[in-house]
Structure formats: C-alpha cells, structure tokens
Amino acid sequence: MKRLSKDDIIAGAGRRFATHGYHGTSMRDLGDDLGILGSSIYAHVGGKQELLVAVIEGGAEHFEASARAALDVEGASGQLRAFIKGHIDVILDHRAEARTYLSEVGFLDPDRRAIVAQRRDRYEMYLVEILDACVLEGVLRKDVDVRLASIYTLSILNLVDRWFSESGRVKRAELSEDVYRFVLRGLGGTP
C-alpha cells in the first residue's frame, strides 16, 4: 500500500467517470476505489472538475498523437487505414479516458469545454484532409461529401468500446480492417 501519485488519482477518476458518469461519481466513491478517503483526494488535486479536465485532456492527447502518426504514412488510403486503426487502438487501450472524453465533455466548465470542442474539430479535420487526399488520388468517388463521410467514420469508431470485447469472435485487427473496408467501399473505393 504505497502512496498514490496524482496520475493514480486521475486514472481512478477516469474509470469512475467512464462507468458512472461525472455527476454519478462522488469524491467519496472515488476515494473508495483508491483505498483512501474522499477528502484525501484534495491533497493531490484542487477539486472534482480539475479531475474531469485532466482525464479528458489526457484522452484528447492520445487521439491527437494517433492522428499525427497516421499523417506520416505514405499514400492517402494508407493514411485512412492508419487513422482508423489508430483510433480503435486508442479507444481500446485507454477505454476509460476515451469514454470520458467522448461522453462527459458536456460537464466541463464552459471555457474548458470550448477548448476541447476546438481540439475535437481539429482532430476531425485531420480525417477530412485524409479523405480529401483520397478523393484527389482517385481512391474515392469525386462526388463524396467528405464532411458527412468523416462524421460517419467517427461515429462508427467512437462507439467501438460500447460493444467490442477483446475475447469476442472478431479480433481487434480484423475489426480495424473491416471498418476500413466498409468506409472505403461506402465512399466508392475498392480495397
């Protein structure tokens, strides 16, 4: 039973927020999970909202790192494939952070929420750019509505953790490939 670090507290908060929601989590709940008192959490962080901010910004960084890596891949269709695989990997490797990032943004204080919204828009723009490049390279139909396509793709990706099980019939790598094929075909490409 060694002392907890600030990161331990944030990780614990992420798990609770992901399963019970921000407003469904009390500082005492959180303390119970961590084996300390609720009031002891204030030795590490300023308050509950600060924990939400830390969890969500951690989630945002994972997604952004993944998108940057995807842009380094050669060829537009390879980038699309890497973007999809990267997003799924982030969601499944950081389920709690990712779920909180995706579901609890609305409970951020208005200022912080606006900043996170901007970061999400920027992330979506990465995908839009990749799809644009796919159209340009002739991988996708010229009449594709790239904005809608990016929303469809992110919708599929963002809900993956709600149903996917690592021990299920479909393996993670197969899922990434299948989503890639589905999106590519959906936009008029041939894998």
Added chain:
Amino acid sequence: MKRLSKDDIIAGAGRRFATHGYHGTSMRDLGDDLGILGSSIYAHVGGKQELLVAVIEGGAEHFEASARAALDVEGASGQLRAFIKGHIDVILDHRAEARTYLSEVGFLDPDRRAIVAQRRDRYEMYLVEILDACVLEGVLRKDVDVRLASIYTLSILNLVDRWFSESGRVKRAELSEDVYRFVLRGLGGTP
C-alpha cells in the same frame, strides 16, 4: 398556467436528462423547468427513477414502431432504406427521449436495464434480418459480416442528433439518403 399532466412531467424530465444527464438533474431543477416545486413532482410520479424509466421506455417504443413499419416495405433494400430513414426521423422528432434512451440506460436499476437491453437487442435483430435479406436478394456481397454491418449502421444513426442541425447545409431527407447509399456501398451494393 394550467395544471401539468403526467406526460408533461415525463417530457420535461426527458429534456433535462438529455442535456444534463440523469445524475446531473435534481428534482428541483426539473420543477424549475416546469414552473413548480421539486417536491410537487411527487404528486404525479413515484420518484426520479420512475421518470427515467418512463422516458426511456417511451424512446424504445418510437424506435420499435419505426422498425416494424420498415419491415412492411416491399423488398430488402427498400426495408433497409426505410429502417435508416425511420431511425433518423425518430431521433430528430424525439431528440430528448431518444438521447436519454441512448445515453442514460446505464443509470436504470439493474432489472429494468436488463429489460431495455433485451429490447435494444431485438431492435438490432430487425436490422440484422433486413441485412440478411439484402444478402439473400443479391443486393449485398455474400461475404458481408452482417453483425458488424448492423453495428456500424446503428453507430452512424445513433449519433446523428449530436451534430445534425435542421437549419444546416444538409437537409434531413438528404442525410437519410446519403447514409443509405454509404451503408449499401460499404457492404458491396450499388444504389
């Protein structure tokens, strides 16, 4: 300022739950929205959890009615199209109920949550059957993983209210058509 009906209370609860979440909503908040005291709500309903149940079951019924109507359409691809259009219409015509149904199920008491989960599975099975029929009629590729396909489709549909605006660039009917084409092509069909 006439007296409120039970349905008024449930509708108000739906709106609050959809925007602030179940745990982010107090009975006093709800009363404020309705112009009465929080404690006055207990004249109409047994408690907060009962309101959540009512909103969510109302949402479930809308989706199920839409699915049944889709199954009445002639031809598998027509059914798929009707299912998609119907789902989008339910979401946009009953935003608060639908959003609560989709996001707050986890806060239902365990027994009720299990029942709702069953209803959701049944709804998904409607789509699986339609997709199976599409494969059988040769509208879709024979090697399609219909389970995954239904999940992808519902993922796109379930997040529509998060970004769609009635006053936006894309109109509702266009969206339904575009999603239909995207899904059909994604599964190897040609619209």
Added chain:
DNA sequence: CCTACCGATCGGTAGG
C-alpha cells in the same frame, strides 16, 4: 400543487 420538513450525502476545508 404548496408548506414545511427529514436524514443522507454532496464538494470541499482547517489542521495536523
């Protein structure tokens, strides 16, 4: 549907 409340729990603090 309001008045007047209840015990429980909330986020958070002072001091160690």
Added chain:
DNA sequence: CCTACCGATCGGTAGG
C-alpha cells in the same frame, strides 16, 4: 493521507 468538520443540496414525505 486522516480527523473532524462545514454549509449546501439531494431525493423524498406528511399534511393540507
């Protein structure tokens, strides 16, 4: 990180 609290708010009730 605990002890010992604080005022505020929570879901809910009795009685009208």
